[in-house]
Amino acid sequence: NHCIICGFGRVGSQIADDFTEEQKVFIVVDENEQNIQTCLQRGYLALQGDATRDDILREAGIEHARTVLVATDNDAHNISITLSARHLKRELFIVARANRDETKVKLKLAGANRVLSPYTISGHYMANLVYEPAMVELFEAIMQAETGDLVVEEVELAPTAKIIGQTMRDAQNTLLHQGVVLVALKRDGSILSTPTQRLVITRGDSVVVIGKLAQITAFCHKHMGAAQKQVFQEE
């Protein structure tokens, strides 16, 4: 259940730092000997080799991995690594870095679950610093685990969940009394757009909630689908 980080450049090394702080088990794969030395000095598990190759990914334990993060600064490599990883294991969460816009589609086709561009994210981030600075503060705080016992959770609603059939507005009011803030509604995998206040929550929807750990846990046990509950208990 470990993570494999492919590429130990500026992005990959930040991922490794964050994983270390969150006590996640991971291994770094990189071709560059200097990068591998840096990993070992920091006490990271590391493997020198070309992550586009099946044997290297196998050596990194891809059969038992849950997640692969493809983070090199070379888009062609990233596409190739993504293809190899997906080919070797169907049940794998792959997050891949796109340095150019046209790479995003290719990474998706190659099998990445999530694709992100350092430049797109930074643009959003810099723009939001201007017109939504508190949101950026919140994001940074939660990214750095500095918010006490406050958590954000995405919950797939059970067919029996009481908020099904309610409007977003009504559900938000109901849940606030239970100490839970309903921040977004997901349907068919994507967040529904504004205006969502009159939108009716239906079977199969997921909700994104934020609140204190105890309240969110209570909410999950009450409203969460059975399949997800099992996942929740496994963790």
Next chain:
Amino acid sequence: NHCIICGFGRVGSQIADDFTEEQKVFIVVDENEQNIQTCLQRGYLALQGDATRDDILREAGIEHARTVLVATDNDAHNISITLSARHLKRELFIVARANRDETKVKLKLAGANRVLSPYTISGHYMANLVYEPAMVELFEAIMQAETGDLVVEEVELAPTAKIIGQTMRDAQNTLLHQGVVLVALKRDGSILSTPTQRLVITRGDSVVVIGKLAQITAFCHKHMGAAQKQVFQEE
């Protein structure tokens, strides 16, 4: 009260797109003619020229600007633009992009209020997709204004605010009944680290709160410092 975007590369163009969606007034400054053509095609206000030069920044209206976003892919340019902008106007919010780690300190010294690296942010983002995916969803939703009337606000507490003297835990419980979630506490400009539950809120602190617009507005009017109230009303 407009924004000046220096550099229309992958980061700068994303900022311009976001500003357009949020109906913010901005002008792009870039040396490259092709980039300026793209701006004009998209209906953006744009000025061809070297943003490290005082006369170009003046032509972009820096005297009346509130914010400058320094977003080129060249660190030396970014330092030089930041220096020029700060030199021309003391009261200015400057957000600058650092492509290499060692540039961060230099941009701060040059006068940037906020410095960010595309690679650091992307690393955080990819890591959080693994262990805090709901937070990333929330951030994306709020960045794209898809959360109905939910807002995040940073509030400088008035000396008379009732939650002063309370622990974070007690304040969170009090505020939840008013439909406001207290997510973080700031003191001397930085977010306080965990465990914050027993921490006592003191005079001069700021809080970051999330909730529905009506509740947050009520909270602000009750707890906000006088100086900030004035700013709030000006906007």
